[in-house]
Every structure is written in C-alpha cells, then in structure tokens.
Amino acid sequence: MNKILVIYPGFPHYRVGIIEALMNSTQNHYLFLGDKRGYNKLKPYNFKDSANFKDFPAYKIGPFYFNKGLIRYVISQKPNGAIVHSPPNWISIIIAALIFRIKGVKVYNWTHGILTNHRNLKNRIYLIFYKFFFDGLLLYGNIAKENLMNLGFDKDKIKVIYNSLNYKEQIKLRETLDENERQQIRTSLFDNPNNDQLVFIGRLTVQKKLNLLIKAIKLLKDEKIYVNLLFVGDGNQKKELQSQIDKYKIANQICFYGASYDETQNYKLIASSDCCVAPGEIGLTAMHSLMFGVPVISHNDRNRQMPEFEAILPNTNGVLFEYDDAVDLKEQIKILLKISNEKSKLQLRKDCYKIIDEYYNPNYQVNLVDSLF
Structure with a gap:
C-alpha cells in the first residue's frame, strides 16, 4: 500500500x-x-x-x-x-x-x-x-x-x-424521529408549538449576523405571521440578542437551547424544525441541516460566504436572500415555508438529502x- x-x-x-x-x-x-x-x-x-x-x-x-x-x-x-x-x-x-x-x-x-x-x-x-x-x-x-x-x-x-x-453516524439517525416525538420536542421548547419553527445551530457570534434573523422574526410578527426560533449554540453575542428580543417583545417566540455536542440530540432539534436559517456565513451548518432533511436559508453574496453554501439549491432544498437585508430575509422565510407546506414531507427531505449523499x-x-x- x-x-x-x-x-x-x-x-x-x-x-x-x-x-x-x-x-x-x-x-x-x-x-x-x-x-x-x-x-x-x-x-x-x-x-x-x-x-x-x-x-x-x-x-x-x-x-x-x-x-x-x-x-x-x-x-x-x-x-x-x-x-x-x-x-x-x-x-x-x-x-x-x-x-x-x-x-x-x-x-x-x-x-x-x-x-x-x-x-x-x-x-x-x-x-x-x-x-x-x-x-x-x-x-x-x-x-x-x-x-x-x-x-x-x-x-x-x-x-x-x-x-x-460524521456521515456514518448521522445517517443512522435519519427518519428515526416520528411525528409524535417531533411535536413533543416543539411543545417542550415553545408556548405555541404549532407555529413554524426555525433553527440556527452554531456559535452565537457577530459574523453570524443573527440580529438580522431576530429582526426578520419581528417583521413577520408585524404581518401577523408568528414563527418560533430555536438557537442551538452559545457565544458572546447572546446578551445582545436577548436585549434585541426584549426590545421587539418576541421573547415567547425565541428559545436559547445552549450548546449541544450530542449528535442524537442535535438531530432531534434540527429535525423537529421546519427550516434552518443562517443569516451570515453558513459553513458546516448547511450540511448539518440538509443531512437531516431540513431546508436551509442563507444569504446570496458568494464573496462573503463559506464554501458549503453551494449545497443550497434555491427553491429545491433552500432559498437565498439579499445579503444584510432583513426585509428580504423575512420574504425568503415566507417563500421557503410555503415551499415546505406545498411539498410532501418525504419529498422535501429527499431534496435535502440528495446533495449530501452525492458529494x-x-x-x-x-x-x-x-x-x-
């Protein structure tokens, strides 16, 4: 050899x-x-x-x-x-x-x-x-x-x-979360578990531009569209994000789960969500979410992205919004949730799995x- x-x-x-x-x-x-x-x-x-x-x-x-x-x-x-x-x-x-x-x-x-x-x-x-x-x-x-x-x-x-x-271990988890457990997880996290659930998984840092995501949640609320947002991770921006949440009066729509290094738990948190949103550079978060059958939203400026954002295929397994634009992020969340509701859950998961399984x-x-x- x-x-x-x-x-x-x-x-x-x-x-x-x-x-x-x-x-x-x-x-x-x-x-x-x-x-x-x-x-x-x-x-x-x-x-x-x-x-x-x-x-x-x-x-x-x-x-x-x-x-x-x-x-x-x-x-x-x-x-x-x-x-x-x-x-x-x-x-x-x-x-x-x-x-x-x-x-x-x-x-x-x-x-x-x-x-x-x-x-x-x-x-x-x-x-x-x-x-x-x-x-x-x-x-x-x-x-x-x-x-x-x-x-x-x-x-x-x-x-x-x-x-x-960790593809070998992650693929064992696919399709193991049934609808009853999915609903139980959402109920344990939010007061209104029937709202569409967004998730961000990663470090809470300034380059992730999570303030845009919180603003988009507020803009959706202004239109009487209520979505929940789950943060899985920790970081030095948490206090600033909490202050922004309090200012917008959307605390009941936001959950800070904290950092998690347990892959089974991460799978459950991601798979219980309707889409993953990363307003800044997305990196490995895109792969983590698509691996578990959850579509992804991130921005469209390729000069400010990590290579993994190429895995997002617009209107198939995710959407892209105009960089640094909370209003367009809000619109793209609406578009992706519409796509998610129109497709069968099985087909949407397959569309997410495909690029991970191929490349x-x-x-x-x-x-x-x-x-x-």
Missing part, C-alpha cells in the same frame, strides 16, 4: 468522518501528523493510541506557526504522497511541502483556496503560494476553483473535494483522495 502523510496544524473533532474513512482505506495507508491538542480553539479529534497518528506540538512566534519536530521528521521520510492543510503562515508545514517537492513526492494542499473574485494583492499572493509549493489543490467548493482559474491557476491541478461531517460525505472524499496517488 502507498504511504500517504496527512499534515495538519491539528485535527478538529468534526473531521471524524473523513479521518476514519481514510484510516480504513484499503488502497493507501494514511499517517496523520499534527498537534494532538488541536488548533484555533477547536475541539480536537481524539486519535487515542492510534498508530496512524504522530504528535507534533504547535507553537506561535508573532503571526507565524510552527510544529515542533515536524521538519526533522519529514526530512527522514519519503512517502508516496502527502496532503497538507496550510495557509502561508504555518511555516513548518510549508517547509515540509517544499521538502516533499524537492524529493519528488507529490503534495496537495487541502484548503479553502480563494473565496472571493477580487483581483487584489492578497489573492495574488495566495495564487503564487499555491503555484510554488504544491502539485495540486483539494478545495471545499467550486466557487474557489472558479476564482483560482480566473487568476490563471491550472484547472487540471484542482480537485473539488467538498466537506463532510458532501466521506465516501466521496476518500475515493477522490485515493485516486490521487
């Missing part, structure tokens, strides 16, 4: 699906290198005592990051290929990539790529970085590929690998990665 090194600053827990799919590959042997404590304050994946992992602690000097002992280890190795995850300021990983290329080892950067279509200095620097240090790129989305191609990057050196969550899952990803080497 080919030996492939996978080098990350650290491996976040939500990559469990693809990590374990790669470890179970019958074509290549994948060895993971990084800091076991994780990075960027994200909960790390626990490799336990796995022989598939080597720990290289990370440290920071100014804006630059290093992994202790990584370069020394890489010098002693000549694998059949390598995959790294690195922006330009992870110095040890960049040097490792350069060493691989000198040794004639094919190396890919699994990265966001360039997320905006701006022809600015930052994007041109990234273009040079990607061209010089890597044989190819694995990107989360097609828009990033398009942006790179427009700047002159070779399209044949780009593979779109999408993203994934946003570890099976698709591991097949693509295996084929590179």
Whole structure:
C-alpha cells in the first residue's frame, strides 16, 4: 500500500468522518501528523493510541506557526504522497511541502483556496503560494476553483473535494424521529408549538449576523405571521440578542437551547424544525441541516460566504436572500415555508438529502483522495 502523510496544524473533532474513512482505506495507508491538542480553539479529534497518528506540538512566534519536530521528521521520510492543510503562515508545514517537492513526492494542499473574485494583492499572493509549493489543490467548493482559474491557476491541478461531517453516524439517525416525538420536542421548547419553527445551530457570534434573523422574526410578527426560533449554540453575542428580543417583545417566540455536542440530540432539534436559517456565513451548518432533511436559508453574496453554501439549491432544498437585508430575509422565510407546506414531507427531505449523499460525505472524499496517488 502507498504511504500517504496527512499534515495538519491539528485535527478538529468534526473531521471524524473523513479521518476514519481514510484510516480504513484499503488502497493507501494514511499517517496523520499534527498537534494532538488541536488548533484555533477547536475541539480536537481524539486519535487515542492510534498508530496512524504522530504528535507534533504547535507553537506561535508573532503571526507565524510552527510544529515542533515536524521538519526533522519529514526530512527522514519519503512517502508516496502527502496532503497538507496550510495557509502561508504555518511555516513548518510549508517547509515540509517544499521538502516533499524537492524529493519528488507529490503534495496537495487541502484548503479553502480563494473565496472571493477580487483581483487584489492578497489573492495574488495566495495564487503564487499555491503555484510554488504544491502539485495540486483539494478545495471545499467550486466557487474557489472558479476564482483560482480566473487568476490563471491550472484547472487540471484542482480537485473539488467538498466537506463532510460524521456521515456514518448521522445517517443512522435519519427518519428515526416520528411525528409524535417531533411535536413533543416543539411543545417542550415553545408556548405555541404549532407555529413554524426555525433553527440556527452554531456559535452565537457577530459574523453570524443573527440580529438580522431576530429582526426578520419581528417583521413577520408585524404581518401577523408568528414563527418560533430555536438557537442551538452559545457565544458572546447572546446578551445582545436577548436585549434585541426584549426590545421587539418576541421573547415567547425565541428559545436559547445552549450548546449541544450530542449528535442524537442535535438531530432531534434540527429535525423537529421546519427550516434552518443562517443569516451570515453558513459553513458546516448547511450540511448539518440538509443531512437531516431540513431546508436551509442563507444569504446570496458568494464573496462573503463559506464554501458549503453551494449545497443550497434555491427553491429545491433552500432559498437565498439579499445579503444584510432583513426585509428580504423575512420574504425568503415566507417563500421557503410555503415551499415546505406545498411539498410532501418525504419529498422535501429527499431534496435535502440528495446533495449530501452525492458529494458532501466521506465516501466521496476518500475515493477522490485515493485516486490521487
């Protein structure tokens, strides 16, 4: 079997699906290198005592990051290929990539790529970085590929690998919530459980623009359309959101559930809802919701979005509203709830499942990665 090194600053827990799919590959042997404590304050994946992992602690000097002992280890190795995850300021990983290329080892950067279509200095620097240090790129989305191609990057050196969550475990949960339990959950959360229920799952931070969502709830109320809103998550914007809710006098329509890391409970909270709304950048929230058969609303400005928003297919498994426009968000909520009421529940769930089952899952990803080497 080919030996492939996978080098990350650290491996976040939500990559469990693809990590374990790669470890179970019958074509290549994948060895993971990084800091076991994780990075960027994200909960790390626990490799336990796995022989598939080597720990290289990370440290920071100014804006630059290093992994202790990584370069020394890489010098002693000549694998059949390598995959790294690195922006330009992870110095040890960049040097490792350069060493691989000198040794004639094919190396890919699994990265966001360039997320905006701006022809600015930052994007041109990234273009040079990607061209010089890597044989190819694995990107989360097609828009990033398009942006790179427009700047002159070779399209044949780009593979779109999408993203994934814990697909193997999540798919076991699908269709396990019956209508009685769904209604019980809604009744436990809200005074008026028969209202349509919106859900947001993620950190309550300013970039999520949740103030727009609360304003949209108020605008709907002004039209005598009453919807409930469930927040699953916590964050530094909670107090400000509560103040806005009190100002609009809609507290009985809002529930702050708090952070939840239990996938079964998250499934029940999402599946008990009629749609998921993420007014700011949506990211993994889109996949989480669609995986469980719940349509999604987010904004339409691709330069301010994360790659996963590409999974939203307007008027099929969700809708898009004009960026930063609470009035249009209100209108799109009405449109999506109308779509939800007109379609059969089974068909709506199938429309949500389809793109996840085709692309946003570890099976698709591991097949693509295996084929590179």
